Amino acid sequence: xxxxxxxxxxxxxxxxxxxxxxxxxxxxxxxxxxxxxxxxxxxxxxxxxxxxxxxxxxxxxxxxxxxxxxxxxxxxxxxxxxxxxxxxxxxxxxxxxxxxxxxxxxxxxxxxxxxxxxxxxxxxxxxxxxxxxxxxxxxxxxxxxxxxxxxxxxxxxxxxxxxxxxxxxxxxxxxxxxxxxxxxxxxxxxxxxxxxxxxxxxxxxxxxxxxxxxxxxxxxxxxxxxxxxxxxxxxxxxxxxxxxxxxxxxxxxxxxxxxxxxxxxxxxxxxxxxxxxxxxxxxxxxxxxxxxxxxxxxxxxxxxxxxxxxxxxxxxxxxxxxxxxxxxxxxxxxxxxxxxxxxxxxxxxxxxxxxxxxxxxxxxxxxxxxxxxxxxxxxxxxxxxxxxxxxxxxxxxxxxxxxxxxxxxxxxxxxxxxxxxxxxxxxxxxxxxxxxxxxxxxxxxxxxxxxxxxxxxxxxxxxxxxx
Numbered sequence: 402x403x404x405x406x407x408x409x410x411x412x413x414x415x416x417x418x419x420x421x422x423x424x425x426x427x428x429x430x431x432x433x434x435x436x437x438x439x440x441x442x443x444x445x446x447x448x449x450x451x452x453x454x455x456x457x458x459x460x461x462x463x464x465x466x467x468x469x470x471x472x473x474x475x476x477x478x479x480x481x482x483x484x485x486x487x488x489x490x491x492x493x494x495x496x497x498x499x500x501x502x503x504x505x506x507x508x509x510x511x512x513x514x515x516x517x518x519x520x521x522x523x524x525x526x527x528x529x530x531x532x533x534x535x536x537x538x539x540x541x542x543x544x545x546x547x548x549x550x551x552x553x554x555x556x557x558x559x560x561x562x563x564x565x566x567x568x569x570x571x572x573x574x575x576x577x578x579x580x581x582x583x584x585x586x587x588x589x590x591x592x593x594x595x596x597x598x599x600x601x602x603x604x605x606x607x608x609x610x611x612x613x614x615x616x617x618x619x620x621x622x623x624x625x626x627x628x629x630x631x632x633x634x635x636x637x638x639x640x641x642x643x644x645x646x647x648x649x650x651x652x653x654x655x656x657x658x659x660x661x662x663x664x665x666x667x668x669x670x671x672x673x674x675x676x677x678x679x680x681x682x683x684x685x686x687x688x689x690x691x692x693x694x695x696x697x698x699x700x701x702x703x704x705x706x707x708x709x710x711x712x713x714x715x716x717x718x719x720x721x722x723x724x725x726x727x728x729x730x731x732x733x734x735x736x737x738x739x740x741x742x743x744x745x746x747x748x749x750x751x752x753x754x755x756x757x758x759x760x761x762x763x764x765x766x767x768x769x770x771x772x773x774x775x776x777x778x779x780x781x782x783x784x785x786x787x788x789x790x791x792x793x794x795x796x797x798x799x800x801x802x803x804x805x806x807x808x809x810x811x812x813x814x815x816x817x818x819x820x821x822x823x824x825x826x827x828x829x830x831x832x833x834x835x836x837x838x839x840x841x842x843x844x845x846x847x848x849x850x851x852x853x854x855x856x857x858x859x860x861x862x863x864x865x866x867x868x
Contacts, residue, residue, distance in 0.1 A: 405466060410446065413462045419451035419495060432492060433484050436537065438719040439794065440481030444471065447490045453567060453575050453601050456491055460599065461573040463489045464854055471857045472599050475515045475539015479724045480821055482595070482857045483542075491599055493541070501526060506607040507564055512541045512600050519605075520706050529610035529676075529705060531556045534647070536710045537718075544603055546594050546818045546859065547773045549781070551674035551708070552610070554637075554645035554761025560591035560773055561766055562606040568598040571850040575601075589845040592773025593835070594818060595858040596842070597849045608676075611705030615675045615682025618699040618711065619690045620659070623650065623667035623744075627737045632692045633671060633758060634732060642761030646673040646689065650744035651753035653696065663696045667745055674708055715751065715787070723786040723798050725805045726820035727812040728778035732756070736811045740782070743804040748796040749788035754804065757781040757817075774836030775815035782808060783820050818859045831859055840864065 414421035422428050423446060432447040445468070448459040463470040469488025476483045476494065484490055493513035499522035500509040508530060510519055517536035523529050531552035533543050540559070548559020556562065565579035568586060576598075578587040589597050621629050633646045649670040653663045671689045675682025679702035690700055716722070729736060744754040757780065764776050786801040788794070801822065818834045832839050843864035846853075851863050 405445075409466075413458070416458050417448060417450070417455050419455050420449040422447040422449060432490070435476045435478075435481055435483055436716075436718050437479055437481050437722045438791075439721045439723065440484065442481070442484045442486045444485055444490045445487050447492050449492045449495055451495060453569060456493070456569045456599050456601055457573045457575055459489060459491045460569055460571065460854070463491075464571060464573070464852075469857065470854055472541075472595055472855070474512050474541030475537065475543075477515075477535075477538045478542045478819070479722050480823055480859075485857055493599070493601065496601065499523075501528070501607070503528065508605050508607055510540055510603045510605060512602060514540050516540065516543075516709060517706075520709050523607055524612055524704075524706050526607075527609055527612055528607035530559070530605035530607055531562050532559055532709075534709070535712050535716055536706075537713060537716070540603060541600055542595070543819065545590055545592075545600065547592050549757060549817065549819070551645055552608070552676060553759070553763050554642045555676060556608050557762040557766060558773060559605075560771055561763065563587075563591055564604040564606055566590060566600050566604065567602040568600050570598040571852065571854040585845050586849060589772050589842055589849075591771035592838070593842045593845070593861070596846050596855055596861050598855065610676040613679045613702055614677075614705045614708050615679040615686060615702050616700060616708045616711060617646075617671060617673040617675075617686040617689050620653065620668045620670045620696040620698070621693055622696060623669050623741055625693045626650065626669040626741050627734065629669045629671060629692050630732055630737055630756060633689065633756075636688050637758055637760065640685070643677065644673045644675060644686065645761065646671055646758045648756035648758070649753050650740055650755070652747075652750045654750070658699060659697050665750065666696065667741075668696055669741075672711070676705075720751075721786075721788045721791065721794055721797065723801050723822060724784060724820040725801055725822040726781055726783045726816040727805065727808055728775050728815040728817075729780045729782055729808070729811050730778060730813050732780060733811075736808070739807060739811070743784075743800075743807060746804075747786070747800055748793060749786065751787040751789075752797065752800070753783075753785045753787070755783035755785065757783060768836070769838060769841075772835065772838050772842055774834070774838050778813070778815060781817055782812075783817070784808075785820075821859060824859055828862075831861065834859065835861070
């Protein structure tokens, strides 16, 4: 904050319809605290914005005063980019309006919304936007880096269902981005992260889903992991693209829903959502529930909004989280053995190694049609370090990194940039994540943010002319 006077800061605060919060003031601790308890940063200012004009004013203030600038939507990003030390946070968390057009099957969603905000509004009309799998997740960060959810194989990624967006650029301009307006920007924000501006609203295409769905949630003994994971593979080769399973390797939690004799035992689980009639879903998902004798089967019909919260208890506010990911082209015997071994070695019983079955609608979009890359890879491995005690942080981070390194030989490159660790591998990781779209993204970055104001993200350096 060198060079910033109280008069200058007061003047900025007076321009906002929202609230400017400084250290020591009421609301500051809440404003700097994120879902991921690993992140402990102290911004100099937090602009709790109330509309596009506030966001533009905040961007102008950061640019003019050379302040680090972070953007907070839902505050759920595992890498913790939503706050910064000593800079300005553009906080959208109060901007949560959702405007649904049931006839046109679209919804205009402000940038501070969570999945729960959107699902509540759209489900009143029996519609849904393809979003994520934890209801507290913010739509902004999720969508900008792709957006993997239960509907990915039938309706695609969150970014594939983006119709238009409102973006505040590094110059403080408020632009519309769509296929017909600023189409280069529209291309870039569909997978290129927060590199290009503050997206203050998203217009999503909606699809008929719910209000009741059938949810598969079955846990098998881990010694049947190869059989279970391969059965999911075969199932998808024969079934329509309505279902996007998630395989999970972990340990049975010590809670009443699970048999007490199984508490702490390693498992391989299959989770999947059928978006149509629950009776049809029960029949369609039956093969995933009868692979072998389960430890426990928690499957059943439930409202879609509840299905979107099934995993919420696994990710409480203030827990410690460190996640990485990588794409793999096949599930061979050796890889499955490694998945089981690494999951068993996790220091925390809450940690998991996950297998996201990709394909379907998300693979039918061209590799360069949006900025999201590596669409044709059939599997994503997610490595989730989840724990509570700060004293256990070093061991859990080391486990994730060791697992990532151990699985790298099975990957042809690429990962999901919503699960990036702390991006410690630098440009190499980003080039893999953005794939063949990296150079084009760098050119768009140079056009909209040549000074790299928006750098607290999976950051793409602006491509200089003739470079």
